[in-house]
Amino acid sequence: MxxxxxxxxxxxxxxxxxxxxxxxxxxxxxxxxxxxxxxxxxxxxxxxxxxxxxxxxxxxxxxxxxxxxxxxxxxxxxxxxxxRFSTEDIYDAIELRGLLEGAAAKLAAQRFKHISELSPLQATSYEILSLVRGHKKLTMETFNLYIDLNARFHSGLIDLSRSRMLRRAIQQACSLPFASPSAFLKRQYVSSDLWELFLICADQHCEIVDAIANRDGMRAELLTREHARVARRNLEDALRNSELPPDMAGAKLIELSSSVRPSTAR
Amino acid sequence: MxxxxxxxxxxxxxxxxxxxxxxxxxxxxxxxxxxxxxxxxxxxxxxxxxxxxxxxxxxxxxxxxxxxxxxxxxxxxxxxxxxRFSTEDIYDAIELRGLLEGAAAKLAAQRFKHISELSPLQATSYEILSLVRGHKKLTMETFNLYIDLNARFHSGLIDLSRSRMLRRAIQQACSLPFASPSAFLKRQYVSSDLWELFLICADQHCEIVDAIANRDGMRAELLTREHARVARRNLEDALRNSELPPDMAGAKLIELSSSVRPSTAR
DNA sequence: AACTCACTGATTGCATGCAAAAGACCGTTG
DNA sequence: CAACGGTCTTTTGCATGCAATCAGTGAGTT
Structure with a gap:
């Protein structure tokens, strides 16, 4: 060569x-x-x-x-x-992301100077909500658009926290595919269940923005942590259905422990 | 070559x-x-x-x-x-470590199976306490010993959390010298103030272990977050006194925000 | 005078070959 | 038969030299 x-x-x-x-x-x-x-x-x-x-x-x-x-x-x-990753590792990774993004939301509520700084996030959350409401039948295209907007929301939230350190930590926490905000959403699941999930998430986004706008840091933090747990529910559903779909990102790196553990948190 | x-x-x-x-x-x-x-x-x-x-x-x-x-x-x-790091970055880094170690303490309280698993941490916390009590005049040697035991305590806490993901995140958060548990403790500060500080920390350690032993996850978490804030106080003191001591780890990478500082770091 | 562009010096990116460990194999020895 | 030690093989670590790229500079054009 x-x-x-x-x-x-x-x-x-x-x-x-x-x-x-x-x-x-x-x-x-x-x-x-x-x-x-x-x-x-x-x-x-x-x-x-x-x-x-x-x-x-x-x-x-x-x-x-x-x-x-x-x-x-x-x-x-x-x-x-x-x-190799156990399912407990995955749960911990999701919880960790929730912890960090929750901290970001709290900081966002504390640190913005003028309400207009929230406009980008607000715009994104509305965009997501109207996208979901307008497409009760999800297509591949709307699915991908959702993923995109969702990523933009999460990144915007981090921007608002104005914390480089937190940004770094979240980036690292999300570098594993099953910890990222769009983990465990795979194409094969394009279904009405998924539509409901998207709606719930869209609503959570709006509430998070609302809490931030009202400087209610604690509420913003708790909502954001809860928002992250949606990924946990997705994983639990996938595990309950049988096994991880083999085309899911990173599925092959996960080593199923013998028992699907009954949810502890939540 | x-x-x-x-x-x-x-x-x-x-x-x-x-x-x-x-x-x-x-x-x-x-x-x-x-x-x-x-x-x-x-x-x-x-x-x-x-x-x-x-x-x-x-x-x-x-x-x-x-x-x-x-x-x-x-x-x-x-x-x-x-x-380059601003003082806000440093504060955020310390807060981040507190957040993560607090989560570790909470998990520790939830996850230990038998009380005996806490013995190492308990032993370390007692060891620190008696070290501090026994040496009201700090020497270089006791100072270094404290640093050592302190590191062991923090690492033991992470062990108890049984979370690889959290361990990774904490490791990364502590990789910058001013975010680590022993940040802003420098030799030149070997003084009676420092002795008081050590005593307070030793007490916090014991209370953290106590909370974990009682499965009081929330208390363990809050105590641990507060424990991390000691580093913040140290930094604030150092900044108030005038400037950062030039021999302090990483001090030269910190850019003081508004206050004047003869720029040439060399 | 300002702008473009080609050139040049400085600096990183990369390919290759060689050396050093770590592991595998095998024969020897107690 | 097990254990030890030597040799061979495999695989990573590293040194070097060259190519590509970037920043700075100066000449040419408008």
């Missing part, structure tokens, strides 16, 4: 990122989320580099980054090992 | 870590904490590698790690830039 003036990009396939490392990060994360590796499996760099068509240095950098995101464990001179 | 059979170690100087990368991480972190770089400064890899006597690859890996810890910012093809 010599250096063959691949400077800009072969616009053909998928040249999404500019650097080899960035490309490797994207591919690898995708592979991990798709369950391409078994939990506990040791990753050998040379064959993987060949497969991804990058050299070992950028691959190593990419692995290091994914280890930091929580997908891999670093063994001092023995490479990287794929992490 | 060729490969000169430096296989094992020149036991002379300081061979602390086995790999070049690990050595570079240690040296770099030390340099950063000591304020060797100015906030906002761009780090040039080649001269730094020469100075640290490592090659550019391990240096790059080390820089990446410190970026993950929060010391540096990554610019896509422009290297690493030293982060």
């Amino acid at each position: 010599q250096r063959i003036k691949q400077t800009s990009k072969t616009p053909g396939v998928k040249s999404k990122a500019s650097s080899q490392t960035a490309r490797a990060v994207l591919s690898l994360r995708e592979m991990l989320v798709q369950g391409r590796f078994r939990p506990g499996e040791r990753i050998r760099e040379v064959p993987l580099a060949a497969e991804l068509k990058v050299s070992r240095i950028p691959l190593h950098l990419a692995l290091e980054r994914l280890a930091h995101e929580g997908f891999l464990e670093i063994r001092p001179t023995r490479g990287f090992v794929v992490q | 060729q490969r000169i059979k430096q296989t094992s170690k020149t036991p002379g100087v300081k061979s602390k870590a086995s790999s070049q990368t690990a050595r570079a991480v240690l040296s770099l972190r030390e340099m950063l904490v000591q304020g060797r770089f100015r906030p906002g400064e761009r780090i040039r890899e080649v001269p730094l590698a020469a100075e640290l006597k490592v090659s550019r690859i391990p240096l790059h890996l080390a820089l990446e790690r410190l970026a993950h810890e929060g010391f540096l910012e990554i610019r896509p093809t422009r290297g690493f830039v030293v982060q």
Whole structure:
């Protein structure tokens, strides 16, 4: 693999990122989320580099980054090992995100100077609500739009907290796919149940904004924590139905404990 | 710098870590904490590698790690830039640690199966208390011992939470020196004020253990959050006295907001 | 004078090859 | 037969050199 003036990009396939490392990060994360590796499996760099068509240095950098995101464990001179997650880990991760986003909501309520600063968040929450109300039959398109707007809401909430430290912590907490705000929503679930869920969430968004606008930090915090628990309910439903849908992001990294544990919190 | 059979170690100087990368991480972190770089400064890899006597690859890996810890910012093809922190950032970081450790304490209260699991934490808290009571005149040695035991207490608390996710989050939150449990305690402050502070903390430790033992999760959480705020008070005191003591870990990375400060950090 | 653009010096990104550990295998020895 | 030790193999760690890219500079054009 010599250096063959691949400077800009072969616009053909998928040249999404500019650097080899960035490309490797994207591919690898995708592979991990798709369950391409078994939990506990040791990753050998040379064959993987060949497969991804990058050299070992950028691959190593990419692995290091994914280890930091929580997908891999670093063994001092023995490479990287794929992490395994129990359902308790997932519950804890969701609860952790709720804790952090709740703190963000509280800070938002305390820190905004003028009510107009809330407009973006308010706009997003209305947009979500009208999207859901207007599409009682969900399509793929509205589903994706919802995911998008939902992400914008959560990111806007973090902006309002004006805390870099909190932002960092939330980013890290959400770096595992099953902890992110849109976890456990998968295409195959496009159903009326899902529509109800979206409506509930849309309502929660509006109430959160309302609490923030009234400087009711405690209410904003509690609502936001509750909002995060929706993901927990989704996971519980999925587990009750039988097993995790195999196409769900990160499902293959989850090791089901023998008993689906009856909900403790909530 | 060729490969000169430096296989094992020149036991002379300081061979602390086995790999070049690990050595570079240690040296770099030390340099950063000591304020060797100015906030906002761009780090040039080649001269730094020469100075640290490592090659550019391990240096790059080390820089990446410190970026993950929060010391540096990554610019896509422009290297690493030293982060700057405001006092608000520090306050937020301390509050964040309190939030997370509080959650750990709450989980600890909920999750222990048998009271004997608390013995290590209990033992540590007693050990700290008797250390402080027995040494109304603090020496360097008792100071260091306190720091040590304090770290053990905090780590024991995290163990009891039985949450890998929380552990990860706390680790990340504490990776910046001014957010860690022993932040803003510096040698020059060995004084009777410090003794009082230690006593208060030792008492808090005992009360936290007591709350956990009684399964009073809420009390454990609130106590732990309050315990973290001691660090905030320390910082406030230090700021009130004039400026940050220049030998304090990470002080040079902190940019005092409104108050005047002779800028040259060197 | 301001703007563009090509050039240049500085700096990071990356490929390759080699060395050092860690693990596997096997023969020897108690 | 188990345990130990040596050699071989596999795999990661690292050094070096080159390519690509970025920031700064100066010439040319409007």
